[in-house]
Amino acid sequence: MTGPPPTSGTAGRPGTSRGRLGRWRDQAVALGWLVLVWSLLWGDINWANLVGGLVVGGAVLVFFPLPAVSFGGRLRPWALLVFAGRFAVGLVSASLHVARIAVQPGYRPRGAIIAVRLRLSTDLNLALTAEAVSLVPGTLILGVDRDSGTLYLHVLDTHGPADLDGARDRTLAVERRIVRAVGSTTELRHLDVPSSEKGNRR
Structure with a gap:
């Protein structure tokens, strides 16, 4: 039995x-x-x-x-080191740029609000990318759309479409470095998918 x-x-x-x-x-x-x-x-x-x-x-x-x-990802020390190094360089460069604007007599910088659709719309990717971008002087996160994976940013000192596209490219580059540092294999493959953020100007 x-x-x-x-x-x-x-x-x-x-x-x-x-x-x-x-x-x-x-x-x-x-x-x-x-x-x-x-x-x-x-x-x-x-x-x-x-x-x-x-x-x-x-x-x-x-x-x-x-x-x-x-x-669901895994930590990649070399990619994490690359992210930290590039972040430090961007932080210093942006700080010097904002300091120059602050001491330049009579100069009034123009700001702009742009939308950047990330390649990955996971909560973790949105949070890490938004945090890293907002820590850089001259850029401020105004809102996040979780459904579409879109960040809304206020960018300081813009002179035309080229500056707006540059801000989008920098944001997507931050996302790319974060995913390469802590993302999964599936998330890494999504980095090669073209993003449609060019048509989301505000």
Whole structure:
């Protein structure tokens, strides 16, 4: 005589364990980004800011939990280093540009609002790209359309269509570097799909 079949609870333990591990991994990734953003907002990466970022980031995740955002990619150290290096160069260049505008007598820069449709409309990609773009002086995220994967940006000091196209290209380049650093293989393939952001001028 055979015994009763195993209960669904016993059979579901491995999946439950993997799901719990995935949630912990997602929380760790979110905490790491919050710490990085906290340090960048202070303008200096030191032990005090790292500890403060861990405390503030942990409090945000505990008391103000964000919607679950799955992370299906993998970390690529070299691509992450490339992203960090290009981001630092862009940050310095944009800061010098804004500083020149601020001290130039009688100069009034023109701003513009543009829409940039990203190649990937996942919540994680939208959040990381929007955060990286908004940290660069002269560019501000005004809104995000989750359904279409579109970012609405205010760009400082524009003189014509070429400047608007340049801002779009820079935003898509940031997305490309982020996906290459932490995206999945499927997401990497989507980078080769042409984007239709050229027709979304505002």
